Amino acid sequence: MSRKHEDGPGLQIDRVIHEPARLLITAHLYVVESADYIFLMQNVHLTWGNLSSHLSKLEAAGYVEITKEFVERKPHTMVKLTPEGRAAFDAYRRQMKALFDDLPG
């Protein structure tokens, strides 16, 4: 999967993170150690299907680690950012900050 997209001279935007819903998910996972599906759903205001779809894309990019388990015979899924995901989010922040800082005021 091609993660980066050439959007102009010297500017590469990570499209996996850049999508608004995934950016919200990644930001929430960045500030915690790990969170379950319900917690993410409540905080980023996505439906199960949407959340699941975006997390699959983040997982395919190697940015999140998803652990499924059964607690008292009920499914329970925990999600955490991988070190690559944390680094990618940091890089994305730097790129966006540089982009906006460089814009003529």
Next chain:
Amino acid sequence: MRRSPALQDLERRVWLRTFEHGLWDVAIGLLLLSFGIGILTQFYWLAAIVVPVGLPAMRDVARRIIVPRIGQATFRGRRKRSMVRIQLLLAGLAFAGVVMFLFTSFATRDVAPTWMAWVRHHFVIVIGLIWGGALAVAGWAVQLPRLYAYGALLLGALVGVDLSSTGYHLGHALIGVGAVIAMIGLGLFIRFIRRYPVHLEPIEGSPDE
């Protein structure tokens, strides 16, 4: 990379959401209530059993009622440590109460130094400072401003006991403040239950997924 103010704010909001349920307020209120009832009925052991019985009960309520509604998250470094601190603090509050009773019983003896006599005379204020201060420290540690108000309320009530020449007793003050805090916690809990419905994760392959 340093966190931006927006990320710090996000982290704080996510963290505070885990306190919306009011269970901690109920726990603090019940602890003070148990002290108050223990003093009035002279069943001092009542407060000593609240923490070992109450904390596992609280965890069970959280697992059955809170987690299915808002899910669960584990926090990093500083937050994780502050949760350990607040649990130690609750245990410390119970312990400090027991120590104060032992201390005052010792201070009534003739061999006690004079400063102990002063502390004994105003021990209600000392308890207010210890517990009120502990609540304020807890409020600072978990960034929950209402704990400052609880600390001030408790200190004010106990200073009132010290100044009062009527039959207003330490036990009455603790019951009053404990009941107020527990009721606030209960109110928060009811609001929480109404605001957040139960969510169950769909089983893989089910049509809900």
